[in-house]
Amino acid sequence: MxxxxxxxxxxxxxxxxxxxxxxxxxxxxxxxxxxGSFEHVFYNLIAEGIEEKAEELGIEATVLDAxxxxxxASDKIQNLSADGNVAIALACNDAAGVKPAxxxxxxxxxxxxxxxxxxxxxxxxCFVGTDNYExxxxxxxxxxxxxxxxxxxxxxxxxxxxxxxxxxNGALEVLEEADRNVLTGYNYEGDANKAQEIMENILTSNPxxxxxFCVGDPAASGALASIxxxxxxxxxxxxxxxxxAKEAILGENGQWWVxxxxxxxxxxxxxxxxxxxxxxxxxxVTDEVIYIAPYIITAETLAEEAETEAAE
Numbered sequence: 471m472x473x474x475x476x477x478x479x480x481x482x483x484x485x486x487x488x489x490x491x492x493x494x495x496x497x498x499x500x501x502x503x504x505x506g507s508f509e510h511v512f513y514n515l516i517a518e519g520i521e522e523k524a525e526e527l528g529i530e531a532t533v534l535d536a537x538x539x540x541x542x543a544s545d546k547i548q549n550l551s552a553d554g555n556v557a558i559a560l561a562c563n564d565a566a567g568v569k570p571a572x573x574x575x576x577x578x579x580x581x582x583x584x585x586x587x588x589x590x591x592x593x594x595x596c597f598v599g600t601d602n603y604e605x606x607x608x609x610x611x612x613x614x615x616x617x618x619x620x621x622x623x624x625x626x627x628x629x630x631x632x633x634x635x636x637x638x639n640g641a642l643e644v645l646e647e648a649d650r651n652v653l654t655g656y657n658y659e660g661d662a663n664k665a666q667e668i669m670e671n672i673l674t675s676n677p678x679x680x681x682x683f684c685v686g687d688p689a690a691s692g693a694l695a696s697i698x699x700x701x702x703x704x705x706x707x708x709x710x711x712x713x714x715a716k717e718a719i720l721g722e723n724g725q726w727w728v729x730x731x732x733x734x735x736x737x738x739x740x741x742x743x744x745x746x747x748x749x750x751x752x753x754x755v756t757d758e759v760i761y762i763a764p765y766i767i768t769a770e771t772l773a774e775e776a777e778t779e780a781a782e
Contacts, residue, residue, distance in 0.1 A: 503534065560572075595755060612707045694718070
């Protein structure tokens with residue numbers, strides 16, 4: 471009798487364990503995401519892609535805002551880790567500042583990923599973002615196309631963000647072979663008001679500047695305000711491809727904001743979720759670095775796009 475009771479208890483325990491394991495297996499994966507700033511349209515579009523793909527795959531996603539601050543990003547990595555997220559992805563707008571928090575989370579067993587801009591760390595399992603160096607080269611080509619030999623051109627940069635530094639360096643590489651006077655070394659810090667101030671200073675010291683390449687659309691918006699206030703005919707090349715840029719190019723501001731290097735933020739958002747899900751499922755990613763190609767937008771390309779959409 472005693473053996474039968476023990477056998478019954480053991481069977482019940484095994485059954486409960488199996489049910490518990492099955493219930494656990496059915497729980498959705500918890501993943502955390504930290505965008506640069508919800509004040510930027512670009513990051514809102516990435517967030518939309520993240521949420522859409524997470525819902526499709528049955529992932530419990532938490533999307534937070536770092537406010538372009540490494541300390542805030544680091545705190546949110548720690549909070550997401552403590553909240554049981556098995557994987558975290560973030561935009562490293564300050565690559566050096568957020569690196570310690572990434573590596574601490576990795577040591578605690580949280581799988582780390584990056585999107586848009588990354589940091590140099592073995593803790594990163596996969597990065598998904600625009601090929602920013604190539605995007606910068608396209609920006610440099612546009613500066614050359616819109617100006618003539620001997621003209622002065624400028625680049626409004628954001629060197630603390632690896633993505634934006636790549637854009638500036640890509641443009642500088644192209645400009646090395648061109649006969650242009652290049653003004654560079656600025657940091658707009660992701661702030662349109664700061665970019666407006668920088669452009670004001672550029673126009674004061676170099677009123678003959680013919681074109682400016684802005685490494686982000688907030689910088690282009692700030693530059694536009696200053697250029698208009700100073701009655702300058704300086705041309706603007708933006709970077710992001712946000713709706714505001716397209717509206718500017720097609721509208722009355724198109725006499726200044728004439729060109730744009732476009733990204734695909736929605737695809738960045740969906741792809742990083744896919745790679746994280748794949749890694750948590752079978753321990754692999756498609757590639758450690760996944761680049762999404764940028765492309766040039768002008769009034770002409772936007773008109774062609776509208777015609778194609780209308781025909782379809």
